[in-house]
Amino acid sequence: MTTLRPAPPRGAPGAAPSGRLVGVDVARSLALFGMMAAHVGDVAENVDWTDPTSLGAVVNGRSAALFAVLAGVSIGLVSGRDHPPGPPQIGRVRARLALRAVVVVVVGLLLMALQTPVYVVLPTYGALFLLALPVLRWRPSALLLLAAGCAAAAAPVAIAILPLYADADMFGVQLGLVYPVVTFATYVLVGLAVARSRPGGAGRQVLLLASGTVVATAAYVVGNAAAPIPFDTTSAFPGVPFVPSGSDAGQTFAQVFLSPRDHSSSVVDVVGTAAIAVAVIALCRLVVDGHGPLVTRIAFPFAAVGSMPLTVYALHLVVIAVWPDLPHGPRTWWGFVVGAVLFAMLWRRFLGRGPLERLTAQIASAVPAPAPVRA
Secondary structure: OOOOOOOOOOOEOOEOOOOOOHHHHHHHHHHHHHHHHHHHOOOOOOOOOOOHHHHHHHHOOHHHHHHHHHHHHHHHHHOOOOOOOOOOHHHHHHHHHHHHHHHHHHHHHHHHHOOOOOOOOHHHHHHHHHHHHHHOOOOHHHHHHHHHHHHHHHHHHHHHHHHHHOOOOHHHHOOOOOOOHHHHHHHHHHHHHHHHOOOOHHHHHHHHHHHHHHHHHHHHHHHHHHOOOOOOOOOOOOOOOOOOOOOOHHHHHHHHHHOOOOOOOOHHHHHHHHHHHHHHHHHHHHHHOOOOHHHHHHHHHHHHHHOOHHHHHHHHHHHHHHOOOOOOOHHHHHHHHHHHHHHHHHHHHHOOOOHHHHHHHHHHOOOOOOOOOOO
8 A cells, every 4th residue: 555645844935844934044045145245246355334335344254253143043943843762862962963064164165175265164063063963052141251262262262373374375275264163163163052942922033133233333333442343454364363563462452352344353343243134033033033924025035035045055156156256346246146146936836845955854854863852
């Protein structure tokens, strides 16, 4: 006797898959679009609030930080949300996440092998998935305390490891320098803490939005007052602090720990970008989640992109790699955005889960899924 099995679920406009947070997918799409702008949009190096043409530089650093915070949120969502399981189920969760991490690292190394003229963040993300495994059952307060320690240590650690990369090529500097593990561990821990927080409906998201906005504003006000970005940052390297020549001890301390420059690994940079990420995620959830099928249908183009972040990220780097004379500018960025939306909508509508996401899930399924946790 043949048993008929239901077809795998397809992503349809107006109906989110069961248990999926569409607002989180929308936030992922914003992170992806921001990274595309940083890679092909020809945006300014730094934001000058007196020059409107430089405002596109807000995507620098902040998009990658949002992506990393969302990685922490994803880890929390697939490992029990606010009720992570205990032994032995947590062992299976860790094993499945470890397999996912390996896939992410391998995909990242393959993209780097294409010699794409873009720093690839995936190897760092994969490493952070592994580093998060021991703290999966920590309380949000403990996660935030560890995140604060990482934020404080980020700049000194980045400086300490810099000599190790003196003779490294572009392939080498992407492994732990441009996207320092300690710096980005802060973002993953913050995202995991957000996912571990008890759900509180719209009120919880309003609190996260307000607190993220206040913390980010305070951080950048302090940073711009204490360590304004030098006019010339052409000698600055992403991931490490930059101290202009001729700086005294006080100015050096300020640039190392308080600089608002993106990718500086300073406390201001890490705290400010993490807070912005929390605020963006909360805003997306407030606008999208819980408002019925009409809002879900409107958000579907963005949610489709955000539902397959690994695929979309990899594809946009492949396009950059195979198109050496790709012109940079707003038109190119719009082309990438429209292309990503059309691809993701069609794939989600007719084929469901993204190809790399499906591959990752299949590999992770080598470990049996943990039993459902009873409330």
